[in-house]
Amino acid sequence: MKHIDILIIDDETKFADMLAKRIELRGCSTAVCYDGKSALGWVKENSDRVSLILLDLRLPDLYGTEVLIGIKKINPVIPVVILTGHGTEKDRKECESLGAYRFIHKPLNIDELMVIFEHIRETSAC
Amino acid sequence: MNDALNYVNTEGLKFFGKVNASISHELKNILAIISETAGFLNDLTELAKQGKELKLSLLENCSTSIVEEIQRGFTTIKQMNRFSHSVDVPVTDIDLVETLDLMAGLSGFLSSAANVSIENKCTESKTIRTCPFLLQNFIYQILCFVYESTGPTGEIRIHLLEEKEKGVLLTLFSSAQMSVEKFPDEKMKKTAGILGIEFKTNHSFYEINLLIPYAVETITQLDPNG
Numbered sequence: 001m002k003h004i005d006i007l008i009i010d011d012e013t014k015f016a017d018m019l020a021k022r023i024e025l026r027g028c029s030t031a032v033c034y035d036g037k038s039a040l041g042w043v044k045e046n047s048d049r050v051s052l053i054l055l056d057l058r059l060p061d062l063y064g065t066e067v068l069i070g071i072k073k074i075n076p077v078i079p080v081v082i083l084t085g086h087g088t089e090k091d092r093k094e095c096e097s098l099g100a101y102r103f104i105h106k107p108l109n110i111d112e113l114m115v116i117f118e119h120i121r122e123t124s125a126c
Numbered sequence: 127m128n129d130a131l132n133y134v135n136t137e138g139l140k141f142f143g144k145v146n147a148s149i150s151h152e153l154k155n156i157l158a159i160i161s162e163t164a165g166f167l168n169d170l171t172e173l174a175k176q177g178k179e180l181k182l183s184l185l186e187n188c189s190t191s192i193v194e195e196i197q198r199g200f201t202t203i204k205q206m207n208r209f210s211h212s213v214d215v216p217v218t219d220i221d222l223v224e225t226l227d228l229m230a231g232l233s234g235f236l237s238s239a240a241n242v243s244i245e246n247k248c249t250e251s252k253t254i255r256t257c258p259f260l261l262q263n264f265i266y267q268i269l270c271f272v273y274e275s276t277g278p279t280g281e282i283r284i285h286l287l288e289e290k291e292k293g294v295l296l297t298l299f300s301s302a303q304m305s306v307e308k309f310p311d312e313k314m315k316k317t318a319g320i321l322g323i324e325f326k327t328n329h330s331f332y333e334i335n336l337l338i339p340y341a342v343e344t345i346t347q348l349d350p351n352g
Contacts, residue, residue, distance in 0.1 A: 015159045
């Protein structure tokens with residue numbers, strides 16, 4: 001099974017697809033899920049072959065924090081970066097207490113994301 | 127201040143805030159897509175500078191996407207404007223189909239929103255004398271209640287039929303089974319009471335029936351000049 005560098009979980013399909021294209025142009029592999037339940041299903045099947053998860057807080061079926069808790073139950077070591085349009089300081093603290101690796105805002109700076117990804121890749125290789 | 131007016135003010139402010147929050151979320155999503163698409167165009171330009179072949183179809187897809195998102199933004203702003211003006215006058219004549227259409231659009235920004243279609247079986251355009259803002263609040267409450275059952279993949283059909291001299295019979299058909307034991311809740315009952323809306327007792331797991339009067343006496347409580 002192919003390794004996936006970054007799993008994108010976002011219900012805004014055009015945004016998620018475009019972001020996946022941009023990440024792939026930078027030489028990384030991606031997968032995309034558009035809702036919380038299918039994302040949790042994907043992680044359950046593939047938790048040992050994904051390096052980073054990018055998670056939107058506002059999903060149609062589950063709260064982003066519920067998905068974060070679910071991911072951490074399946075595999076507590078996968079780094080999850082929260083990507084949000086409207087997250088507050090309270091949201092950031094809550095996500096960090098639930099084990100989020102970083103909390104970043106839309107619009108996304110893709111270079112910032114790639115720096116985070118490289119850092120994760122380097123530290124996990126050690 | 128009378129009870130009805132007090133209710134419209136307190137609940138209305140919450141409703142106004144909720145809708146504004148969902149509009150701002152929608153606009154941010156639109157801008158995020160445009161931002162990523164512009165970023166992708168930059169990426170392609172950089173690759174072209176390095177001698178990589180530039181596929182015209184990719185450029186075409188990007189420009190189409192930007193145009194679509196700008197159109198989506200204009201539609202959202204138009205809806206926001208119509209919604210904002212609904213508080214201009216406390217009581218006025220409104221077109222029911224237009225109001226339903228606006229609320230389907232605004233509630234559609236919620237992540238749980240189902241697809242809503244409106245089928246007007248009235249012989250002519252139906253004008254209702256009501257409090258436009260409170261009626262919007264009521265329709266929004268009802269749609270949100272149905273979305274709880276349908277989720278984003280579901281369907282809601284709204285059917286309008288005239289009941290002579292009384293008003294318009296509004297039927298909402300849900301593609302998913304609703305929790306009728308929770309319907310109508312206290313807030314819905316209170317809002318409906320002020321607007322003179324009657325809950326028909328023949329609602330079921332898949333259908334809600336409401337009679338919206340052409341005009342109602344109690345609505346004058348909301349109009350200081352009425």
